[in-house]
Amino acid sequence: MQYYKYLLLFCFLASALSSAQNKLITLEDIWNDGTFRTERLDALHSMNNGQEYSVLNLDRDNGMTTIDVYDYKTLEKVKTLVNSSAIKDLNYFTNYTFSDDENQVLLATEEAAIFRRSTLAKYYVYNVKSETLLLVAEDKIQEPTFSPNGKMVAYGLNNNLYIKDLASGKTTQVTADGVKNKIINGITDWVYEEEFGFVRAFEWNADSDKIAFIRFDETAVPEFSMDVYGKDLYQTQNVFKYPKAGEANAIVSLHVYDLKKNETQAVTVDKTYSDFYIPRIEWTNDPEVLSAQYMNRHQDALDLWLVNAKTKEATLTIAETDKAYVDVTDNLTFLKDNSIIWTSEKDGYNHIYHYTKKGKLINQVTKGNWEVTNYYGYDEETDKIYYQSVENGSINRDVYSIKLDGTDKQRLSKAQGTNNADFSADFTYFINTYSSATTPPLYTLNDASNGDVIKTIKDNAEVLEVVSEYKIVPKEFSTIRVNGNDLNMWTIKPADFDANKEYPLFMYQYSGPGSQQVANRWNVANDYWYQMLAQKGYIVACVDGRGTGLKGADFKKVTQNELGKYELEDQIEAAKQLGQRPYIDEARIGIWGWSYGGFMSSNALFKGNDVFKMAIAVAPVTSWRFYDSIYTERYMTTPQENASGYDDNSPINHVDKLKGDFLLIHGTGDDNVHVQNTMRMVEALIQADKQFEWMIYPDKNHGIYGGNTRLHLYKKMTNFIDRTLGDKIGTTSVKMEAVKVKG
Structure with missing residues (x-):
């Protein structure tokens, strides 16, 4: 009922616009004063227990950053997990990542942008139990990532890949041939970052004893330079590799580093094309089996290969082709039996498919003349897939659940507009972010079994009141x-x-x-x-x-x-x-x-x-x-x-x-x-x-x-x-x- 009370408030305020509107919007309102700024939940993370979630909170008045943990059911703050003001040598942090067991947190500070998605930053590992802080590296590094066992952090530095042992403090250099504008290991080049949408090109296996990574040889890629005028007497230049249409791309290769043997081996697959991309790599639940998506340069063929890291045997599992192009999927999921969930436009609309681990189609999970726009995950216990789609009109988004066999579909979101879900780790709850052209972002806690609203978290009613004062x-x-x-x-x-x-x-x-x-x-x-x-x-x-x-x-x-x-x-x-x-x-x-x-x-x-x-x-x-x-x-x-x-x-x-x-x-x-x-x-x-x-x-x-x-x-x-x-x-x-x- 509380949820509908807020919707009624929004409707009331919206209806009041005709009588209350009189102020004129200025450019300063939009770009300087933050007049119409909305509240949001920053860096939301569902805790492993499925009953709590954490968010990043910035207290500008006191100059401190905290990671606060909240109870899903009550929405009350349970504890402050990390407080920058209470940690020596750490004034603030701007992002955080948990280890798998949530006993450690990677904290990013002094972040500096490189390109659209890439950054350099100083990173610390904060141990939640001992309340101690460890600097990962003296230099600013890229994409530090905990090993699944939480004992190590791998990261990129100066185009090479490194591993830090958190107990001994020892750092191992995995690659040594990285050179700016020539060779990059484990971090994507400019064009991969921009067009394939990722920066970290390395992945830990489940046993924390192997790292797969992509190597980029940019030697033959033409350089582009930009003058940087700055404030000095002479301008400087930013020179980087940028492959324009029809020009040479970086030569990419896939490698696996074995921590026990301290050796790296190249992975080869029997492709039918020589000029190719590797837009995604991901280990399966089997710690010896790596998946890699290969795509030809025309991008009208996308192949999913499964590679055995021990035997080096590579098996073509799923092959997609299209007369125009195939979109790279971010929705690849390996279930406990290593069967595969995959999204594809093969029937003319983007839908969810279920394959065996050998690539045989089991069933098409979703069907219809509409698009699946987000895949949230699969709950083994209830046998449900959770997803977002435009079934309710292409300008709207709704949250749904469906059985793996394609039956028992439920619409979980209730209001027409744009709905986006963030599920708890055990799929008991989801936080729904709803908005429409007349309703500012409304954050609610919902029951994942039926979509019912349990409580309102943030309603942004103040923003709507501000808007109601303007001639809108x-x-x-x-x-x-x-x-x-x-x-x-x-x-x-x-x-x-x-x-x-x-x-x-x-x-x-x-x-x-x-x-x-x-x-x-x-x-x-x-x-x-x-x-x-x-x-x-x-x-x-x-x-x-x-x-x-x-x-x-x-x-x-x-x-x-x-x-x-x-x-x-x-x-x-x-x-x-x-x-x-x-x-x-x-x-x-x-x-x-x-x-x-x-x-x-x-x-x-x-x-x-x-x-x-x-x-x-x-x-x-x-x-x-x-x-x-x-x-x-x-x-x-x-x-x-x-x-x-x-x-x-x-x-x-x-x-x-x-x-x-x-x-x-x-x-x-x-x-x-x-x-x-x-x-x-x-x-x-x-x-x-x-x-x-x-x-x-x-x-x-x-x-x-x-x-x-x-x-x-x-x-x-x-x-x-x-x-x-x-x-x-x-x-x-x-x-x-x-x-x-x-x-």
């Missing part, structure tokens, strides 16, 4: 029929919207393969910016066109070999249709996007010059020839094989079509989409004698943030929108009669 209009969700498809769309209209007036339209999109921007969830920072623009008199809309995700493989993969073609056709046609609505001024339609979205907004302005009056492109890819091998070739193959696909759809080749107003923005420290993209676009625009505006942010990465940067960026974009679309806001419509005639 909820998003309108709908679909729009474009090029034979019903596309998901949201729209934000001014609070004083008058259907007899005409408004400028400002469109946002990302459009990248498998992405989604139209989702029933609580606001991110940009949503408040769109509300601010609506307060000024703009209509803001977002359409997820072909190529985006969660509507089946055919819808997502239609863009294969033609990135930017069908997505662009959908944005142009959607803009045309919206422009025909009597309350939208078809002469004042703009579009913007970031990264892939910047690629798209540039293309929209150039190729759709009779539809779009203006565009903003932030950190755009301007030619797919400039982007990395793994991402680009997944969808385009190589430039050598598909030159027309690369060139026909890259905006740098269509600058001569520019008619409207164009704002181009980039950070010079962008290691992902290099500023080279913008520099080459600028030169092309100049040589085509096209006027445009641009803004460069020194040393800022792909996110373009830090200090006052975001505020400056959004002021720049807002002023540009006002200047190019903002005239005649709210004028009386002259299209009403014409639309009526059309019926």
Whole structure:
């Protein structure tokens, strides 16, 4: 009942918006003051007993960090496990990881970012029982990981792999050939980190006597350099290996280090392809059997191999192929009998499958014209799989349970919107994070057997009260029929919207393969910016066109070999249709996007010059020839094989079509989409004698943030929108009669 009380409160506050709204959102509210910041649970970890969970708490006033343990049933704090202020030589920590037995904790401090996911940090092992602290290494290290028995920590340092014995303090260097920009052991290279989404490329086996790791030989990979301007008299350079589409990748190899024998042996499998990736490795429950996923360079074949570390025998267990590409699965699970749970799009939608340990299909667990979007785990005791899916509409997320044989499916989440679960170790409880376009994140404790809410943990009611003071209009969700498809769309209209007036339209999109921007969830920072623009008199809309995700493989993969073609056709046609609505001024339609979205907004302005009056492109890819091998070739193959696909759809080749107003923005420290993209676009625009505006942010990465940067960026974009679309806001419509005639 308490849960529904809070939902009623949210509904009451939402209904009060119409009478209470009067304050106008400012950019300072969004980017400086944290006015709309929500509370969350940081670094949530379910304890082994299944009855308690831990979270990281930061007390800014007293300058201390704690790991606090809470009881699931009562939600009361049981104890403070670690308190930085009570530990000598440790002022604070920013992350933590338990050993398997939870008697030790790895604490990270002095963290420094390398790329998107990778960091260097000082790490300490805190012994919970003895309350002692041990520094893992004098240097800042990467990805320290407890052995399953808790006696050792393996980590990466200077491209080599090390193991520290926690009892003796002895450190063993596993590899010695690591050299920057040449050889990396156990840590991924730039392109693996960015596109396969992981940094730690080593894994302990269950007996803690072997480590499997991937070795990257980057010697032949071309280097990319970025000037770092900093504050010194002379700039420095950041030089790193970056394989662009069609260029040489790192040569990867799989190895197993035997701690007892103090020797490393290479693993070989009988692949049918020579140029390949190893995007995942994981030991099975058998300490002698390692699993490794191999993928060909085209990424249309993914093979799961099981390797016996003793005999070196490698068995191909599951082989997936696709006419476009196969997504790497993060949902590989080995059950006690070493049978396999695996997710795949093989029937046209992402679903859960159960295989024997030899790779024979037992059954397809989930079925339907909808996607499984997260796999939470399998409970041996109840024979239930827990997962998240879009069964309740592609803009929503719900939590479900189902028997391993595909029977007895239950919807565990109750409210429509976005639900995400974090289960206790024994699957007795789950903490559900729920939000919708009108409800801020609501954290509840739920019974995993039926989904019933036991208690509310955090409700963010204060945020909704703050929001209720502002002139905010909820998003309108709908679909729009474009090029034979019903596309998901949201729209934000001014609070004083008058259907007899005409408004400028400002469109946002990302459009990248498998992405989604139209989702029933609580606001991110940009949503408040769109509300601010609506307060000024703009209509803001977002359409997820072909190529985006969660509507089946055919819808997502239609863009294969033609990135930017069908997505662009959908944005142009959607803009045309919206422009025909009597309350939208078809002469004042703009579009913007970031990264892939910047690629798209540039293309929209150039190729759709009779539809779009203006565009903003932030950190755009301007030619797919400039982007990395793994991402680009997944969808385009190589430039050598598909030159027309690369060139026909890259905006740098269509600058001569520019008619409207164009704002181009980039950070010079962008290691992902290099500023080279913008520099080459600028030169092309100049040589085509096209006027445009641009803004460069020194040393800022792909996110373009830090200090006052975001505020400056959004002021720049807002002023540009006002200047190019903002005239005649709210004028009386002259299209009403014409639309009526059309019926």
